[in-house]
Amino acid sequence: MNRQKEGPPSPMEDLDALNELSVLMTQGGEMDDLFARAFTKVQEQFPSLTGGALFLADPKREALKWAASVALPEALSSLKEKGIDVGVGEIGAVAKTGEVFFPEDPRDAPAGPETAPLRRDGAVLCGSVPLLSSERVIGVFSFWSDRPVRFAAREKKWLKAVGVQIGLALERIQLQKAHLRREKEALALFQLSQATTSALAIDTVVKIILNHVAEITQSEAVWIMLYNPAQQILEVVAARGFSDQVALKSLVLRPGQGVLGEVFQKGRPTFVPDLQKDRRLVYRDEAERSGITSLIGIPLIAKGKVIGVIGLFSPPSVESGQIHQERLDFLTTIASQVAIAIDSAKLYQDLEQKMIELRRLQGQLIQTEKLSAIGELVSGVAHEINNPLTSVVGFTQLLLETTENPRDREFLEKIFSEAMSCSEIIRNLLTFARRHPAEKSYTSVNDIVRKALELKRYQLETDGVEIIEHFSDSIPPAWIDPHQMQQVFFNIIHNAHQALLERKKLSAGLLQLTITSEVKNGIVSVSFHDTGPGILPDVLPKVFEPFFTTKEVGVGTGLGLSISYGIVKEHGGEILIENLFGEGVTFIVTFPLNEHRREKGADAHPSLSHLGKKILVVNDCIASREMCAFILRSEGFQVEGVENGKSALERLRLQRYDLVLIDIAIPDLPGLEFHDLVLKEHPAMGEKILFLVDEKVDPETRRLMEEKKLGILLNPFSMTSLREAVYRSLTASLNAS
Numbered sequence: 001m002n003r004q005k006e007g008p009p010s011p012m013e014d015l016d017a018l019n020e021l022s023v024l025m026t027q028g029g030e031m032d033d034l035f036a037r038a039f040t041k042v043q044e045q046f047p048s049l050t051g052g053a054l055f056l057a058d059p060k061r062e063a064l065k066w067a068a069s070v071a072l073p074e075a076l077s078s079l080k081e082k083g084i085d086v087g088v089g090e091i092g093a094v095a096k097t098g099e100v101f102f103p104e105d106p107r108d109a110p111a112g113p114e115t116a117p118l119r120r121d122g123a124v125l126c127g128s129v130p131l132l133s134s135e136r137v138i139g140v141f142s143f144w145s146d147r148p149v150r151f152a153a154r155e156k157k158w159l160k161a162v163g164v165q166i167g168l169a170l171e172r173i174q175l176q177k178a179h180l181r182r183e184k185e186a187l188a189l190f191q192l193s194q195a196t197t198s199a200l201a202i203d204t205v206v207k208i209i210l211n212h213v214a215e216i217t218q219s220e221a222v223w224i225m226l227y228n229p230a231q232q233i234l235e236v237v238a239a240r241g242f243s244d245q246v247a248l249k250s251l252v253l254r255p256g257q258g259v260l261g262e263v264f265q266k267g268r269p270t271f272v273p274d275l276q277k278d279r280r281l282v283y284r285d286e287a288e289r290s291g292i293t294s295l296i297g298i299p300l301i302a303k304g305k306v307i308g309v310i311g312l313f314s315p316p317s318v319e320s321g322q323i324h325q326e327r328l329d330f331l332t333t334i335a336s337q338v339a340i341a342i343d344s345a346k347l348y349q350d351l352e353q354k355m356i357e358l359r360r361l362q363g364q365l366i367q368t369e370k371l372s373a374i375g376e377l378v379s380g381v382a383h384e385i386n387n388p389l390t391s392v393v394g395f396t397q398l399l400l401e402t403t404e405n406p407r408d409r410e411f412l413e414k415i416f417s418e419a420m421s422c423s424e425i426i427r428n429l430l431t432f433a434r435r436h437p438a439e440k441s442y443t444s445v446n447d448i449v450r451k452a453l454e455l456k457r458y459q460l461e462t463d464g465v466e467i468i469e470h471f472s473d474s475i476p477p478a479w480i481d482p483h484q485m486q487q488v489f490f491n492i493i494h495n496a497h498q499a500l501l502e503r504k505k506l507s508a509g510l511l512q513l514t515i516t517s518e519v520k521n522g523i524v525s526v527s528f529h530d531t532g533p534g535i536l537p538d539v540l541p542k543v544f545e546p547f548f549t550t551k552e553v554g555v556g557t558g559l560g561l562s563i564s565y566g567i568v569k570e571h572g573g574e575i576l577i578e579n580l581f582g583e584g585v586t587f588i589v590t591f592p593l594n595e596h597r598r599e600k601g602a603d604a605h606p607s608l609s610h611l612g613k614k615i616l617v618v619n620d621c622i623a624s625r626e627m628c629a630f631i632l633r634s635e636g637f638q639v640e641g642v643e644n645g646k647s648a649l650e651r652l653r654l655q656r657y658d659l660v661l662i663d664i665a666i667p668d669l670p671g672l673e674f675h676d677l678v679l680k681e682h683p684a685m686g687e688k689i690l691f692l693v694d695e696k697v698d699p700e701t702r703r704l705m706e707e708k709k710l711g712i713l714l715n716p717f718s719m720t721s722l723r724e725a726v727y728r729s730l731t732a733s734l735n736a737s
Contacts, residue, residue, distance in 0.1 A: 017045060018158070018165055034173075035068035042143070042162060046155070049126065052143035054166070055084060056131075057095060062086045064095050064140060073144075075117030091140050094128045098137045100160050102127040102151055124148050127156075129163035133171040141166055193337060205345040209338050210238040216334060219312040221292050225253065225260060226300075226308035226342065234264055234309065241313065242290045251283055258282035260309045263297035267306045269332055270297045287313075296328070298335040302343035310335050382426045386694045387663075389426070390716040391623035392419045394631060397719040423716050442477035445485075445524055446517055452489035453515065456497055460513065465500050470516040478524055478593050484567045491560040492528045492587045499532030499585070506533065519593060523573075527588045534581040543577070610658075610730045611636040618648045618662035618674075619692070628661060631719050632726065645669030645677075652682060659729055660685070663692045663715075664701075672704060687733040690725060692717075 024037040031054070039052050051071030055064035065083040072080075087096040094101050103125070118125055126149045131139035141163050151159065206224060214222045221241030225234040234253040253261040259280045263270050272278050272295040275287050292313035300308040312331065396416040403409055449471070460467060493513070500511045514529040535543065544565045561575075568575050573591025615637050619625040622643070629639040642648050645666045651657070662674060669677065678685050690711040693702075705712060711732065713725040 017041065018161055021162060021165055031068045034169075036070055038162075038166060039070045039143075042159075045158070046143075046149070048145050048147065048149050049143050050123065050145050052141065053079075054131075054139060054141055055079075055091065055095070056139040056170070057086070057137060058083070064092065067139065073118060073121040073123055075121045090125060091128050091142050094130050094140045095137055098130045098132070100127065100129045100156060100163075102156055104150070118144055122146060127151065127159065129160050131167035131170060132164045133167040138167055138170060193341075205341055206238040209341060210240055213310065213312075213334060213338065214240055217312050217331065219314060221290055221311075221313035223311050223313075224300075224308065224338070224342075225264075225311070227255075227264065227306070234261060237308075241292075242286070251286065253282065259295060260297045260311055263299050264306055264309045267299045267301060269299065269328060269335075271295075271328070272297075296331060298331055300335055300339035300342065302339040307339060307343060307346075310338060382694060385422070385426060386715045387619075387621035387624045389419060389422055391621070391627045393423070393716055394624075394627035394719050394722070398627075398630060398634075426716070440479050440481050443480055443482040443485075445475050445478050445480070445526065446471045448480075448482050448486050449489050449515060449517060449526060452486045452493055455490055456493050460493075460497055460500075463497070463501060463504065463511070465497065465511045465513055468512065468514040470514070472518045475517060475519045475524060476593065478591070480571055480591065481567075485571070488564040488567050488589060489526065489528075491564045492589070495560065496528055496530035496532065496587075499530050499534075503532045522593045523590055524593050525588060525590045527586055529584060529586040531584045534583055534585050535577070535579045537579075537581060540577065540579055544575070610727065612638060613658040613730060614638045614640075614656070615659045615661060615726070616648060616651055616657045617641040618643075618645060618660065618666060620644060620663065620667060624663075628722065631722055632661075635723060635726075637726075645674045648674070649677060649681070652678065652685070658688060659726065659733070660689045661692065661713075661726070662689065665694070672701065675710070687711075688729070690729045 021038050021041045024034070024041060035052075035054050042052070043049055051069070051073070053069040053072055053076070054067045056067045057063075058065050063083045063085050066080045084092045084095075086092050090101050090103075093099075123144045123146055125142065125144050128140050128142040130137045131141055210222060210224060213219075219241070221239070223236050223239035223242070226237050227233075228235050232254065234255070236251050253264075255261055256265040259270060259272055259275075259278065259282075261282075262280060272281075275281050275293060275295055276284065281287065290313070294314050296312040298310050298312070299306045300310060393416065396412050396419065400409060400412050400416065403412060453467070453469075457467065493515075496513050500513065503509055504511060510531050512531045514527075516525075516527045516529075518525050544561050565575055568589055568591060571591040573589065576588040576590065578586040578588065615632055617625050617628045617632075617639060619628070619641070620643050625641045625643070629641050632639045640651065642651060645662070645668050648660065648662065649669075652660075660678070664670070666674065675689055678689065690713060691705070692715050693705075693712045694715040711725065711729040713721065717725070
């Protein structure tokens with residue numbers, strides 16, 4: 001007998017022994033410890049057994065792999081690595097048939113791959129029983145001794161039951177492990193989800209994802225590649241576990257290129273058990289330097305679109321060159337979570353950019369509304385000033401023609417000079433208010449920039465400013481007002497000069513002004529970069545506001561950039577500012593290259609032989625009316641004056657006039673209303689009306705006047721301008737008749 005006690009055991013004793021063995025197998029611990037405890041219980045029943053081994057089935061390979069053993073002979077140690085093919089030898093046959101193996105005389109049994117090495121070590125394979133779970137063979141329990149052992153039928157049945165009990169216990173253990181693994185995976189996914197929602201910036205999100213994925217998968221190295229649609233490449237945006245000698249930013253793939261490029265293109269995960277043997281591997285040297293051997297590539301899919309790939313290098317889930325499907329499914333779930341997080345971060349980034357652009361456009365709109373409101377105010381004030389200013393200029397010129405006293409002439413010249421300065425200020429204000437139409441022509445942008453620069457070059461060089469010019473020769477002539485654009489460029493250069501002087505006062509730094517011109521897609525861009533102190537962040541939003549200045553009282557009016565802003569907007573462009581406070585600022589002026597050329601009528605040339613012609617002056621400003629009458633009478637004209645449009649119509653019904661000089665803003669018949677009434681009664685008078693116009697005229701009225709080719713004299717005007725305009729109108733009406 002093999003048992004320790006005398007007599008055969010009772011069925012109850014057999015059942016108790018099996019229960020004890022089952023309990024031992026479910027107490028937890030590593031497989032070696034579990035099997036050692038179970039084999040001890042078997043040895044209690046069969047003391048002659050000296051050792052045993054547990055082999056588990058690997059369905060994919062159709063083989064048995066070693067799982068645990070007790071007193072494994074040296075001759076069988078190779079089975080730990082290579083296992084046993086199903087159907088080969090005594091143990092393999094048990095795995096294939098599910099039947100027990102008990103040789104009648106182990107010494108006479110055929111020498112299979114297991115028995116031959118045992119015999120060399122002086123051991124004998126005594127038997128093998130299948131490990132069954134739900135009638136499915138999941139492994140084999142084999143045992144041996146140093147001498148032959150023969151089992152009774154009841155003992156064979158008990159050992160077969162041991163195989164069933166071990167099989168059930170192992171099934172429970174695997175189910176528990178699977179349950180624990182799924183709980184762990186669910187927790188990992190939850191933590192990943194929480195981590196990715198804790199940040200919105202895509203760079204931060206990608207780094208968080210990288211660290212969590214590396215910890216969840218326990219991969220030696222991980223990288224995340226995202227697709228760049230602009231360059232049509234996959235770029236590494238985050239990585240860990242690679243050699244410091246590998247420049248990850250330089251590693252790029254095109255869709256379909258290499259293993260991960262193929263994953264991106266096909267949108268399916270790929271497992272590569274041995275990277276060095278895979279011909280698709282692109283960066284072989286980098287893989288060798290980082291010591292990575294295998295790879296799992298998984299596509300990042302968001303909203304049905306592949307946005308990138310994630311590479312897991314040498315993950316522990318790869319066993320014997322294989323990966324379980326359930327593990328691959330879990331990694332795919334992780335990749336889906338990662339893709340959603342990255343896509344959300346990119347959407348937030350896009351939204352943030354759009355919000356920045358929206359705030360910029362909103363600021364431009366507010367600025368435009370401010371300029372429009374102030375423009376209305378300025379144009380109204382300018383009109384009220386222009387009439388008396390015209391009288392001051394005209395009467396001063398008349399006195400200068402008749403006064404010979406040197407002291408009086410000196411005073412009159414000062415009055416005239418200051419009055420003209422006032423006139424220039426008004427014109428600047430009206431330019432700022434965008435009431436002065438641009439006189440555009442095809443002009444070289446570089447020439448205008450150079451002219452503006454030449455006005456400041458001496459001062460800049462005297463103050464030690466280095467001027468760097470990068471002018472593109474490929475810019476064709478642009479459809480612009482050269483005088484207005486020169487004013488824009490001069491204002492910006494002037495401001496840069498003042499900023500550089502401020503830097504010179506504060507510290508001994510590089511004083512440099514760089515001017516660059518270029519054209520792209522029909523848009524001209526002229527940038528002015530200075531190395532001054534830059535603009536304070538709280539000042540930056542106000543730089544285009546009229547009358548806003550950071551300069552000392554008397555140094556600046558605060559209109560330079562406001563006027564420039566209005567000019568550039570009228571040209572269909574904009575002024576951008578790139579500010580680095582403490583390091584300098586760049587003003588970028590952009591505008592379209594071409595517009596339709598506007599046809600302009602040729603100026604009429606004045607004739608000087610119009611003595612005795614009759615002129616009617618219509619103006620509600622007494623001083624301006626009298627001044628015009630006096631100047632025109634001195635030219636030999638017969639002049640009469642009235643204060644409103646209705647009085648003028650009455651005079652025209654009574655007598656004929658060669659010319660009517662009328663303020664277009666006359667209160668009772670403003671705009672073209674007077675003109676239309678005159679033409680109804682006196683059709684021949686169409687060419688005999690000269691309008692005094694200031695910048696208050698709305699664009700539609702100005703358009704109609706240009707369309708009808710009406711005579712215009714801009715207010716305020718000098719005595720010479722009045723004479724030339726009158727002679728020109730008289731000549732035009734004479735030619736028309």
